[in-house]
Amino acid sequence: CTFEDGKEISIRYNPAIFAKEKLQFGKMWTPGGEPMLLFTPADLALENATLPAGAYSVYIIPDKKKWTLIINKGVGADNKYDQQKDVIRTSMDLGSLGEPATELQLTLAHIGPKVCNLRVYYGKDGAWTDFKEK
Numbered sequence: 001c002t003f004e005d006g007k008e009i010s011i012r013y014n015p016a017i018f019a020k021e022k023l024q025f026g027k028m029w030t031p032g033g034e035p036m037l038l039f040t041p042a043d044l045a046l047e048n049a050t051l052p053a054g055a056y057s058v059y060i061i062p063d064k065k066k067w068t069l070i071i072n073k074g075v076g077a078d079n080k081y082d083q084q085k086d087v088i089r090t091s092m093d094l095g096s097l098g099e100p101a102t103e104l105q106l107t108l109a110h111i112g113p114k115v116c117n118l119r120v121y122y123g124k125d126g127a128w129t130d131f132k133e134k
Helices: none
Strands: 010-012 037-042 044-046 049-051 055-059 067-072 086-112 114-134
Touching: 010 086, 049 086, 067 114
Parallel strands: none
Antiparallel strands: 010 037, 037 055, 044 049, 044 114, 055 067, 067 086, 086 114
């Protein structure tokens, strides 16, 4: 997703196929067994928290009524999740998809001059949240 000033945020993740990798509600999900990686050259705001420019691990905890997005500064080979390295932990909006996604789909959509929307689709679940450039 590219902001109005040309700065671009991106996310990398391992593919996950719904028929093979079921979500466990209330448990941290790392598609393909690895955290997703978020890269941003811009400082971002997510709800009331600030995310400085840099690289971050991204985790999701799915649940029936809400999903939790975790942005963690622990990035690197063999880096295990450490809650003390969490920078942001926030709820995502949640909805049902009309047509189920057979594999994980993550999209960063540019929805305003300084806003990128992270959308996560998996099975019949869709979750989203906004990143705002500071």
